[in-house]
């Protein structure tokens with residue numbers, strides 16, 4: 088496809104202006120997303136930066152008429168290569184769609200265009216006395232359109248739900264290039280099939296999101312963060328179940344295991360008690376009274392299990408420490424291979440134990456942390472990126488982990504999506520008939536298969552989906 092690139096660029100320039108169409112040389116940032124750290128880099132024929140929803144529709148229409156692949160791109164923070172042009176085509180970046188179409192504080196709602204950053208949505212909500220729950224870790228760079236396309240989560244998804252729970256309507260360009268509205272501001276709508284939910288989490292394979300109607304909530308009056316240190320995995324996982332059984336719903340219920348703690352404890356903004364082998368990071372929110380009542384109930388529910396329960400003086404510093412885990416853990420041996428999976432909460436302990444055993448059987452050190460209340464683990468092995476045998480072992484650990492997840496009734500993709508790198512894994516988790524429906528839905532929305540080809544594939548093996556692209560951790 089690359090040999091048509093100059094003609095392609097000329098056509099796109101006619102549609103959206105020459106200054107908004109870029110080439111994609113090998114070092115273009117539009118050839119990669121955060122899967123670059125796993126060595127994944129693609130190659131686009133051109134990059135289109137439309138400035139309005141109508142221009143997005145014009146680009147999609149042209150691509151569809153000319154059999155050119157379209158790779159929608161938000162902030163490029165996805166970790167599985169979802170925004171990587173794996174087989175040429177046009178990277179369609181939403182970065183210029185940054186308008187706020189509507190902000191109605193008294194009606195608790197906001198209507199940002201797809202390219203508005205997650206942080207700006209959170210900030211605008213807060214400035215108006217409101218609250219937007221989803222808090223994926225790369226909020227400065229990620230865009231609300233990308234968050235919807237991946238149905239992103241984060242620590243606060245435990246109480247407040249993943250991004251999709253906040254979406255009441257979408258403006259989206261569907262093949263072959265039509266701008267449509269799906270849903271609206273209504274709080275109830277059971278009229279048709281739930282197309283909005285099909286688009287949410289579709290990773291650019293069913294349509295291009297241009298604007299998102301979001302419901303907001305009044306900002307909680309109070310927030311209180313607690314750090315609970317426990318001796319080991321068994322007591323830590325039991326403590327999470329005890330919290331639930333006591334009817335307490337923290338805003339966030341994150342965890343880190345002993346191996347993660349060993350790596351990140353140096354930067355912990357406080358003292359780690361002797362013997363700590365599992366940590367819960369808990370945030371309560373609500374009215375002042377509710378938060379105080381929940382704190383008392385929580386302490387009672389945890390009983391004598393914790394070694395210590397601390398209330399950090401600076402909660403923001405604690406969450407910054409939490410946000411830094413990726414970098415610190417990667418630094419331990421030069422790189423890490425981290426898989427985002429979920430187990431049913433009552434199987435979390437077994438999932439963590441068996442994952443560790445799998446890693447050991449392949450001679451690798453592992454660690455795990457994540458959004459424990461959701462059973463969501465970032466299951467990680469530490470690798471030396473220059474050691475091919477270790478990288479092969481990490482692949483083998485991943486394959487066995489996904490089998491384990493399917494066996495325990497979990498998910499191979501909790502919040503990061505499937506992208507390129509998890510292509511084919513869904514078939515291990517779903518029945519054959521539902522996998523077939525997954526593929527039929529794709530064909531109904533995208534009969535030519537031009538919307539983000541090779542992504543979110545249910546059956547094709549990741550190795551085929553990534554073709555010759557390298558997929559090794561970068562040091």
Ligand SMILES: Cc1cc2nc3c(=O)[nH]c(=O)nc-3n(C[C@H](O)[C@H](O)[C@H](O)COP(=O)(O)OP(=O)(O)OC[C@H]3O[C@@H](n4cnc5c(N)ncnc54)[C@H](O)[C@@H]3O)c2cc1C
Pocket residue numbers: 120121158159160161162163164165166168169170181201222223224225228229230231232233234235236237238239240241242290291292294295296297413502503506539542
């Ligand atoms: C440090 C770090 C921490 C992270 N923490 C979390 C976390 O806590 N929780 C979590 O869920 N994720 C997390 N992520 C992953 C990532 O930030 C999310 O998946 C995020 O939602 C991606 O948004 P983006 O705008 O960067 O999308 P991109 O990476 O650009 O794209 C992601 C996918 O969505 C598609 N897409 C993007 N925009 C559109 C659009 N407008 N219309 C249609 N399709 C589109 C792309 O084609 C691609 O398939 C983290 C990533 C990093 C690097």
